Amino acid sequence: MTFTTHTGNRGLVLEEQLIFEQGQPGRTGVDLPEPKGTKSRLGGLDRDSDVGLPGLSEPQVVRHFTRLSQKNYGIDAGFFPLGSCTMKHNPRLNEKVARLPGLADLHPMQPESTVQGALELIDQCAHWLLVLTGMPAVSMSPAAGAQGELCGMMAIRAALDARGENRRRVLVPESAHGTNPATAAACGFTVDSIPATEDGRVDLAAFEAKLGDDVAGIMLTNPNTCGLFERDVRKIADLVHEAGGYFYCDGANFNAIVGRVRPADLGIDAMHINLHKTFSTPHGGGGPGSGPVVFSEALAPFAPIPYVVKKGDGFHLVETADEEDGMKPFGRLKGFHGQMGMFIRALTYMKSHGADGLRQASGDAVLNANYLLARLKDKLSVAFPGYCMHEALFDDGFLKDTGVSTLDLAKAIIDEGFHPMTMYFPLVVHGALLIEPTETETKESIDQFCDAILSLVAKAESGDAEFFKNAPYLTPRRRLDETAAARKPVLRWKPETA
Amino acid sequence: MRYLPLTRADRAAMLDTIGASSVDELYCDVPDGALLDAPVDLPSHLGEMQVERDMMALAAKNMGASSVPSFLGAGAYRHHVPATVDYVIQRGEFLTAYTPYQPEIAQGTLQYLFEFQTQVASITGMDVANASMWDGATSCAEAVLMACRATRRKKAVLSGGLHPHYREVTETYCQYSDTEVAGRDGHPEHQATAEELNDLIDDQTACVVVQYPDVFGRIQDHTQLADLCHAKGALLVVVFTEAVAFGAVKSPGSFGADIVCGEGQSIGNALNYGGPYVGLFATTQKLVRQMPGRLCGETVDQDGKRGFVLTLSTREQHIRREKATSNICTNSGLCSLAFTVHMSLLGEDGYRRLATLNHENACKAADAIDAVDGASVVNDSFFNEFTVKLSKPAAEVVEALVAKGVLAGVPLSRLYPNRSDLDKYLLVAVTETNTDEDIAALASALKEALA
Numbered sequence: 001m002t003f004t005t006h007t008g009n010r011g012l013v014l015e016e017q018l019i020f021e022q023g024q025p026g027r028t029g030v031d032l033p034e035p036k037g038t039k040s041r042l043g044g045l046d047r048d049s050d051v052g053l054p055g056l057s058e059p060q061v062v063r064h065f066t067r068l069s070q071k072n073y074g075i076d077a078g079f080f081p082l083g084s085c086t087m088k089h090n091p092r093l094n095e096k097v098a099r100l101p102g103l104a105d106l107h108p109m110q111p112e113s114t115v116q117g118a119l120e121l122i123d124q125c126a127h128w129l130l131v132l133t134g135m136p137a138v139s140m141s142p143a144a145g146a147q148g149e150l151c152g153m154m155a156i157r158a159a160l161d162a163r164g165e166n167r168r169r170v171l172v173p174e175s176a177h178g179t180n181p182a183t184a185a186a187c188g189f190t191v192d193s194i195p196a197t198e199d200g201r202v203d204l205a206a207f208e209a210k211l212g213d214d215v216a217g218i219m220l221t222n223p224n225t226c227g228l229f230e231r232d233v234r235k236i237a238d239l240v241h242e243a244g245g246y247f248y249c250d251g252a253n254f255n256a257i258v259g260r261v262r263p264a265d266l267g268i269d270a271m272h273i274n275l276h277k278t279f280s281t282p283h284g285g286g287g288p289g290s291g292p293v294v295f296s297e298a299l300a301p302f303a304p305i306p307y308v309v310k311k312g313d314g315f316h317l318v319e320t321a322d323e324e325d326g327m328k329p330f331g332r333l334k335g336f337h338g339q340m341g342m343f344i345r346a347l348t349y350m351k352s353h354g355a356d357g358l359r360q361a362s363g364d365a366v367l368n369a370n371y372l373l374a375r376l377k378d379k380l381s382v383a384f385p386g387y388c389m390h391e392a393l394f395d396d397g398f399l400k401d402t403g404v405s406t407l408d409l410a411k412a413i414i415d416e417g418f419h420p421m422t423m424y425f426p427l428v429v430h431g432a433l434l435i436e437p438t439e440t441e442t443k444e445s446i447d448q449f450c451d452a453i454l455s456l457v458a459k460a461e462s463g464d465a466e467f468f469k470n471a472p473y474l475t476p477r478r479r480l481d482e483t484a485a486a487r488k489p490v491l492r493w494k495p496e497t498a
Numbered sequence: 499m500r501y502l503p504l505t506r507a508d509r510a511a512m513l514d515t516i517g518a519s520s521v522d523e524l525y526c527d528v529p530d531g532a533l534l535d536a537p538v539d540l541p542s543h544l545g546e547m548q549v550e551r552d553m554m555a556l557a558a559k560n561m562g563a564s565s566v567p568s569f570l571g572a573g574a575y576r577h578h579v580p581a582t583v584d585y586v587i588q589r590g591e592f593l594t595a596y597t598p599y600q601p602e603i604a605q606g607t608l609q610y611l612f613e614f615q616t617q618v619a620s621i622t623g624m625d626v627a628n629a630s631m632w633d634g635a636t637s638c639a640e641a642v643l644m645a646c647r648a649t650r651r652k653k654a655v656l657s658g659g660l661h662p663h664y665r666e667v668t669e670t671y672c673q674y675s676d677t678e679v680a681g682r683d684g685h686p687e688h689q690a691t692a693e694e695l696n697d698l699i700d701d702q703t704a705c706v707v708v709q710y711p712d713v714f715g716r717i718q719d720h721t722q723l724a725d726l727c728h729a730k731g732a733l734l735v736v737v738f739t740e741a742v743a744f745g746a747v748k749s750p751g752s753f754g755a756d757i758v759c760g761e762g763q764s765i766g767n768a769l770n771y772g773g774p775y776v777g778l779f780a781t782t783q784k785l786v787r788q789m790p791g792r793l794c795g796e797t798v799d800q801d802g803k804r805g806f807v808l809t810l811s812t813r814e815q816h817i818r819r820e821k822a823t824s825n826i827c828t829n830s831g832l833c834s835l836a837f838t839v840h841m842s843l844l845g846e847d848g849y850r851r852l853a854t855l856n857h858e859n860a861c862k863a864a865d866a867i868d869a870v871d872g873a874s875v876v877n878d879s880f881f882n883e884f885t886v887k888l889s890k891p892a893a894e895v896v897e898a899l900v901a902k903g904v905l906a907g908v909p910l911s912r913l914y915p916n917r918s919d920l921d922k923y924l925l926v927a928v929t930e931t932n933t934d935e936d937i938a939a940l941a942s943a944l945k946e947a948l949a
Contacts, residue, residue, distance in 0.1 A: 019613055019842050029843030030580060032930070035854040038861050043717040043879030045747045047850070052620045055845035062582055065610070065839055069591035072606035076590030089501055090594050093546050099584070099768075102557025107570040108772030109908040110563065111900050117559025118771050124556075131540050143632035143773070144828040146815070157674050182815035182825035188674035191820045229527035260525060265532045276828065284587075284832030285607040286597040286792070287630070288774030304670070320915045331670030335573055335635035335663040335761070336772025348553060354543030357499040359534075363521040364504050370524050371512040387516075387524045414603055419596075425816075442503040443512060470800070475602040477805040485797035485809040489786065491626045492616040 013476055016067040020493040023054020029061045052495075071476040072285070073419050079445050081372075083391045083422035083434025084177070084225060086255050086277035088365075093352065094281065094345035103344055108336035112317060118340065119315035122308045125343040128350045129273060129292055132358070133254075134264030137300035139293045139307060140338045145252060148272025148291025149183035149219070151304060151333055155270060155295065156217050156246045157187050158302040158330040167216040167245065173202050175226055175426040180219045180250060189216055196428045200226040200384035200393070208239055217246035222266070223253040225426040226384060227369065227391035227434065237267025246270070246299065254278045255438075256366055256390035259359030269296040275339075279346035290342035305329045306337050364439035365390040368446060372437050375450040379457050383429045390438070396431025398457065403465030406431040409456060411471040411479065416452040499543055561905070563769055567936035568905040569863070571883040571927025572713070572913060573634065573661050573739040574772065575764045577852075578931055583766050583839045587832050597792075597831070601807045602799075607831070608806035611794035614838040621744040621849075622758040623751020624780035629792040629808075630834040631777025631826065634761025638664040638707065638737050639671035640779065640790045640824055641757045642679075645705035645733045647823065648788045652677050653702045655732075657695060658684025659712025661739055662913045668707070678702075686714040686876050686885040686910070686923050692723040699726065705733040705757070710750055711743055713913070714876075714925070715883040724754035733757060741765050741778065741837075742929075743881045745853025757781045766840030767833050776833035787813060790824030852930060856882035859937070860928040866941040867926065872948035876923070883927040885910070889948055892924040898947040904940055 008015045040046055056064070073080070080087035098104060106118055126138045142148040153170070160167050170189040172180050174196060181191040192210055197203045202220065218240050222230045230236065237247045249263055249271035255278040257263075263271050275281045275290040283289075295303055306319045317337065321329045353361060366389055373382065373392035381397035396406045410420035410433075422434040437446050460468060472478060504512075509521075518524055525533050544552070563576050570576070587593065591606060598604030598611075611629045618627035631637040642654040654672065656665055656679060669679050680698055682690060695706055706727050711717045724734045736750035738760035744750075750758040762776040763769075781789060787810065795809035815822040844852060860882040864875045872889035888895055892909035899906040907926040914920050928937070 016609070018609070018616075020616060023845060026847070028845045028848040029582070030848040030852070032848060032851045032855060035851060035858055038858040040746070040857060041861060041864075041877075041879055042747050042857065042881065043719070045717050045719055045879075047744070047746055047748055047853075049752075051745065051749075051846055051849060053617065053841065053844070053846040053849055055847055056842055058580075058582060058843060061839065061842045062585070064842065065586040066589070068606035068609050069586075069589045070606065071604075071609070072591040072595050073600070073603040074591045074594035076594045080594075080596070082596055085596055087594075087596060091501060093549065095588060095593075097550065097553045098770075100554060100557040101562045101564065102560045103553075104768045104770055105562040105564050105576075106560055106771040107563045107568065107576065107769050107905070108574050109570050109572050109912060110561065110905060111896055113897070114561035114900055114905070115771065117556040120559065121553075121556045128540060131538050143636065144826075146825045146827045147632065147636070150825060154670070154674065177827075178815035178817070178819050178822070179825050179827050181820035182818070182822040185820040185822075186671075186675065186825050188676065229525070231527040231529070234529045234532075257525075257528075259538055260534055261528055261532050262534070262538070266529070274828075282593045282832070283596050283828075285592055285595040285604075285835065286831030287828040288632070288776075288830045288833055289828035290774075319912075331673065332663060332666040333636075333670060334667060334773070335633050335661070335775070339773040340771040341768075341774050344553070348549055351541070351544055351549045351552060352501070352546070353499060355537035355540040357502070357543040358540075359537050360499060360502055364502055364509075366524050367504070367509060367512055367516075367521055370516045370518070374516045387518070387526065389524075410600075411602070414600065419603065420600060440501055440503065443508045472602050476605050477602050477803060478800040480601045480799045480805045480807045481797045482807050482809065485795040485807050486812075489793070489809055490796040491612075491786070491793055491809075492619050493612070 014067045016064060018493050019056060019064060020054050022060060023056055025055055027055035027057050029056055029058040078417055079441060079449050080419040081421050081435045081437050082419060083436040084252060086436060086438060088280050088438040089440035090280055090282040091349065094348045097348045098341050098344045116314050119308050119317060121347060122343055123315055125347040129294060132258055133294045134262030135294035136297055137295040137303060139303040141304050141333045142272060142291035142293060143334050143339055144287065144289035145272055145274040145291040146179040146183060147333060148293045149179055150186060151293045152248045152270035152272060153183055153187040154330045155299045155302040156248065159299055160216055167214050169214045170216050171210055171218040173220060175224060175428045176219065176221060177225060184219060200228045201230050202236060204232050211239060211243040213244060215243055215245045217248055219248045219250060221250035221252060223256045223389040226393050227388040228384060229389055233266045252277060253390060256362055258362045259355060260362055269299050275342045275346040279349045281342040281345040288339060290339035301326060301328050302330050304331055304333050361439045368437040368439060368441055372435060372446055372450060376453060379454055391434055391436035393429060394433040395429045399460060402460040404460040404468040406433055408468035408471065412456050412468050414472040415474045418449055563905060566903045566905055567939045569907045569926045569928060569940060570905055572908040572925050573761060574769055575740055575927060575929055576769055576931050577764055577929050579766055579768060580840060580843050582843060583836050586839045587836050592835055598808060605805060608794050610835055610838050612806050614834045615794060617838060617841045618778045619780050622780040623749025624758050625783040626786050627780035628789050629794050630830040631779050631791055632830060633775040633777045634739055635664045635667040637759035637777035637779050639668040641735045641759045642668050642672060642705060644757060644788050644790060645735060646677055648785055649704040649731060649733060651702050651704035653704060654679050655695060655698045655703055655706045656681035657708040658682040658690055659714065660707055660709045660737060661713045664737060684713065689716055689718060692726055695723060696726040699730045699732055703732045705735045707735040707737060709737045711881045714885045715880040716877055717747055717879040717881060720753040742853050742856055745849040746857050746881060756785060762837045766836030774830060774833055776830040776837055788823060791826050791829060855930040859930060859932050863928040863937045866937050867944065870941055870945045870948060873944055882929055883925060886924045886926055888922050888924055891921045895947050899943045902943045904943045906940060
């Protein structure tokens with residue numbers, strides 16, 4: 001039964017104004033002491049106008065953000081099979097530990113003698129990453145995956161400079177995540193795209209043909225963005241090394257192989273690890289992340305400052321480029337010492353799983369994805385044959401002639417109570433649907449999702465395209481006009497002018 | 499393992515559906531010899547209680563900043579964070595959401611980003627702000643790259659008052675993009691004038707970068723510098739490390755700044771030993787399409803109701819690839835939520851009062867320190883942080899005060915390890931969290947250490 005309500009609210013779905021539309025002068029949500037009226041020493045630059053912030057009491061603020069939260073879908077609420085994003089369970093223990101006063105309440109410039117536990121924690125987190133990857137060195141600095149890429153590619157640039165070589169071409173498969181070419185460009189490299197084969201892997205012949213003495217290296221995601229293991233990865237490593245280049249591995253999909261395959265055994269020179277994916281520090285609606293980078297012996301000397309070393313009985317933070325012999329850091333990537341809050345969560349996660357649990361987790365992630373693939377492969381069009389790794393990729397061939405697009409299907413999935421899969425990525429597949437269930441889902445939830453998809457596909461085949469074009473129907477907002485948003489951008493609230 | 503729901507029976511049934519004999523078979527594409535047949539050499543799984551015990555043992559080896567009188571700043575500041583902030587950011591709907599690419603089920607995230615952008619634009623006095631960067635230092639580097647794009651020039655002039663980490667990160671970002679970074683060494687007892695910086699601007703200069711208040715705590719009017727920059731076709735970038743300051747001092751926007759960026763940790767975020775923090779980034783309407791990072795914009799849905807979406811994404815890496823304005827993808831979402839919640843609680847009155855209390859406490863501490871023999875405050879102006887010249891090397895004094903249970907501040911030698919001329923200077927930050935007793939403890943410990 002549909003009817004309109006006086007308030008616009010619909011039961012538990014509550015409309016919520018912006019805080020700027022709710023404020024009243026004189027209201028506040030904090031109780032701060034009365035200032036004493038000290039004469040200011042602000043160099044004559046005392047603020048002489050209002051900032052323009054609304055006044056709200058604490059209960060208003062709590063209600064505001066509670067209502068906003070109810071318009072969001074999170075892993076805590078349901079199945080979130082967003083391919084390449086690894087939306088697995090985020091344990092609350094990690095949050096609890098990250099808030100221990102002895103960890104959260106440390107200033108980054110405290111004397112070393114007062115933060116020995118923090119440095120030891122960074123060292124422990126680094127140790128786990130080194131053993132899991134088999135690599136000899138790691139930089140803990142990078143703030144997120146994309147900065148990890150920057151870290152790896154800058155180390156390659158520095159190593160080439162040290163060799164006195166002016167190699168500037170970087171080979172990037174066309175299936176790569178957008179950050180790869182953007183990162184290469186930020187390091188002054190030119191991007192040369194490598195095509196994919198019919199089976200979703202790097203075209204080895206095309207790759208080999210592109211090698212030359214101007215090639216700095218390759219940026220290859222493995223397992224790749226099609227959810228497949230690059231079976232020629234060792235050959236690729238050998239060829240790029242023979243050509244004098246380096247192998248940067250995008251480790252966004254490390255979660256498929258943790259504890260089962262060590263990237264060092266594949267011949268890589270550098271790889272970032274998204275702690276917010278593989279080691280479940282939460283995504284937080286878009287961050288913060290953390291992207292430590294492991295290095296081979298060849299690139300290790302160029303890793304950025306700062307880094308932790310063992311010194312005597314304790315730990316020492318190296319903050320200057322010229323402190324250690326043999327090290328030639330390419331610079332500094334971030335203020336202070338990296339995403340400590342994320343190291344705490346990742347280490348808590350790793351210790352909870354242990355070597356055995358991490359191996360089980362990657363195996364279950366791959367098992368869940370292959371199960372989902374097996375359940376859907378007869379009705380949906382599988383992009384590439386064979387087993388997948390941690391995610392299953394389909395193209396939109398199965399929707400041909402239905403008038404329903406990948407986007408339409410995804411929006412209908414929202415009404416079924418799931419977060420949709422990743423759409424239209426990777427770009428090498430037409431109308432891509434990339435589905436990553438992760439290891440923390442039950443067989444029952446995967447079955448329910450597959451059943452829902454299959455029923456929607458049947459509905460699409462029955463000719464009801466109009467239903468899909470207008471989905472979703474049951475969300476706090478329906479399809480939003482993105483074209484209008486971009487044409488005349490409104491990026492902030494402004495008071496209505498009288 | 500408590501996070502893994504599959505049972506032995508599930509796994510067998512699923513393998514059967516797949517038609518595989520084992521999980522190892524699913525890894526058939528892994529090259530010979532690379533597939534491990536046993537766990538790696540790391541400890542086995544632990545229960546929740548044991549992990550917590552391990553992590554508490556590490557925490558116990560540190561001296562928490564709030565456990566003693568503490569006066570550290572230099573880009574990270576200890577402020578009181580209301581309990582409401584942590585409650586909100588731990589709601590699973592925020593904590594466990596992804597980047598809001600499906601706006602129909604992410605209006606919560608999108609609306610707070612819109613509010614965040616408005617708050618950041620308001621405090622900085624700028625037209626628009628983005629949905630956050632990684633931290634203040636990377637924001638500064640991105641601002642320089644943006645200025646180069648906008649002006650099609652390849653040189654940045656960095657003021658000596660810029661935080662050394664911000665300078666180093668900017669140099670690192672610029673070194674491989676043929677962008678020249680010029681500037682002067684900073685000194686707490688000499689502040690570059692607008693004219694001195696003007697001498698460094700040439701026809702290839704994309705921007706001048708100043709910090710306000712600067713790394714030594716000084717507050718300078720940059721209106722004249724903005725005019726000088728604009729006369730030569732360069733942009734003025736104003737960087738900040740203490741977002742509370744704008745509750746007390748004029749906004750950088752009022753100077754005519756083109757880009758204002760810096761660190762938002764001060765509002766809503768714990769110290770976290772340096773991260774994660776939240777980079778704030780604001781600019782003028784004119785330059786909005788040159789901005790890095792995500793932007794949230796207002797629109798309407800199919801039923802005509804107001805809603806929010808990520809917009810102008812043709813600037814970004816997932817669309818533009820190697821031609822993107824930045825490679826940033828994941829930003830500081832949850833830290834920006836913490837900022838938004840804290841700022842919402844503060845409101846106009848709270849924000850202004852918080853800033854005033856910081857300044858008053860800093861004035862009190864400056865007077866107390868100035869009264870100590872062998873210590874003198876060098877700043878004429880400051881907000882909540884100032885530089886003190888000591889009669890002994892500051893790093894030694896700081897160590898001596900640790901033994902007395904006081905975290906005295908940041909010795910400039912920590913920030914400038916190769917500048918022996920700065921080794922007797924100490925940077926002292928004072929916030930609303932410092933009590934009169936803290937200030938007395940600092941002054942008396944300094945007196946003993948300098949005697």
